[in-house]
Amino acid sequence: MSLIMLQSAILQSSIKDLIEKSTSNLSKLIELYTLYNQPVKIIDDTLSEIIGATMNDVLCCGTGGSGWDNSDGGECKNSSHVQSKFCAGCGEKVTFFAVNCPCCKVSTEFKASLSQKNTTKTNPRDGRWGINAKSHIEYKDQLKEYRLTLLEPTEDKPTCRSFRFRYWVIGTDSEHLNRYATAQLESQKSNHINFQPLKADFYLSKPVLKFDGTLNVLEDRTEFTFQEWKPENTIPEPIPEEYQGKDSLESIQSKKLEKNRGKTGRKKLGQSK
Numbered sequence: 370m371s372l373i374m375l376q377s378a379i380l381q382s383s384i385k386d387l388i389e390k391s392t393s394n395l396s397k398l399i400e401l402y403t404l405y406n407q408p409v410k411i412i413d414d415t416l417s418e419i420i421g422a423t424m425n426d427v428l429c430c431g432t433g434g435s436g437w438d439n440s441d442g443g444e445c446k447n448s449s450h451v452q453s454k455f456c457a458g459c460g461e462k463v464t465f466f467a468v469n470c471p472c473c474k475v476s477t478e479f480k481a482s483l484s485q486k487n488t489t490k491t492n493p494r495d496g497r498w499g500i501n502a503k504s505h506i507e508y509k510d511q512l513k514e515y516r517l518t519l520l521e522p523t524e525d526k527p528t529c530r531s532f533r534f535r536y537w538v539i540g541t542d543s544e545h546l547n548r549y550a551t552a553q554l555e556s557q558k559s560n561h562i563n564f565q566p567l568k569a570d571f572y573l574s575k576p577v578l579k580f581d582g583t584l585n586v587l588e589d590r591t592e593f594t595f596q597e598w599k600p601e602n603t604i605p606e607p608i609p610e611e612y613q614g615k616d617s618l619e620s621i622q623s624k625k626l627e628k629n630r631g632k633t634g635r636k637k638l639g640q641s642k
């Protein structure tokens with residue numbers, strides 16, 4: 370075994386150990402929190418920052434608002450698709466893991482949004498990574514990369530105890546993200562980018578997958594197994610078929626138009642005022 374392979378194997382086992390130790394109590398937490406209609410963070414932001422630090426053999430930056438999350442200039446963004454749902458009976462917002470509605474105590478039917486007519490979809494799966502466009506542009510020379518983590522339930526059922534967890538990196542040389550941040554900063558609206566995992570902007574930004582695994586919540590512990598482990602990877606994710614042909618410049622232009630048009634008086638592209 371070469372030294373690089375050995376180092377990679379040690380790192381892999383550190384990540385597994387870190388995730389398992391930090392989540393070992395989940396089975397009990399899910400049970401207890403759900404009684405009180407309190408959501409459970411399967412992998413919280415704090416842990417995602419430690420994962421980012423471990424992957425790069427650096428430290429977190431302690432408390433306080435300034436600077437990036439990891440000491441090498443890595444900024445960690447964590448998103449979860451373990452999301453709340455709405456009771457189809459009483460309309461209250463309840464947690465992902467609720468089998469019976471904790472509010473009306475009657476309903477076992479749920480929906481992803483209040484306006485939804487049926488109960489086919491129970492999970493919005495629209496969690497975001499919030500990226501600050503102002504910091505991105507102003508402090509870009511101190512930013513190394515974004516370290517993005519996404520946790521997804523393997524099925525949208527309250528009994529689900531198996532979760533897919535992925536870690537990607539997007540570098541500061543990402544043409545699309547830089548263009549997006551610049552457009553956002555120049556707009557009159559907020560400087561906040563609501564960056565959606567697994568959508569067009571994500572793939573256009575050239576995310577590089579470093580690992581993909583499954584966290585299984587067992588009775589008295591958790592178990593994390595890797596489907597992919599490639600910390601040395603530098604090749605961006607392939608763009609899925611549905612987003613192929615999407616052009617970075619065009620997509621940012623259409624966002625700008627969307628903003629300028631505002632909420633009222635929508636006009637078709639090219640139409641005069």
Ligand SMILES: [Zn+2]
Pocket residue numbers: 456457458459460461470471472473474475476
């Ligand atoms: Zn209810």
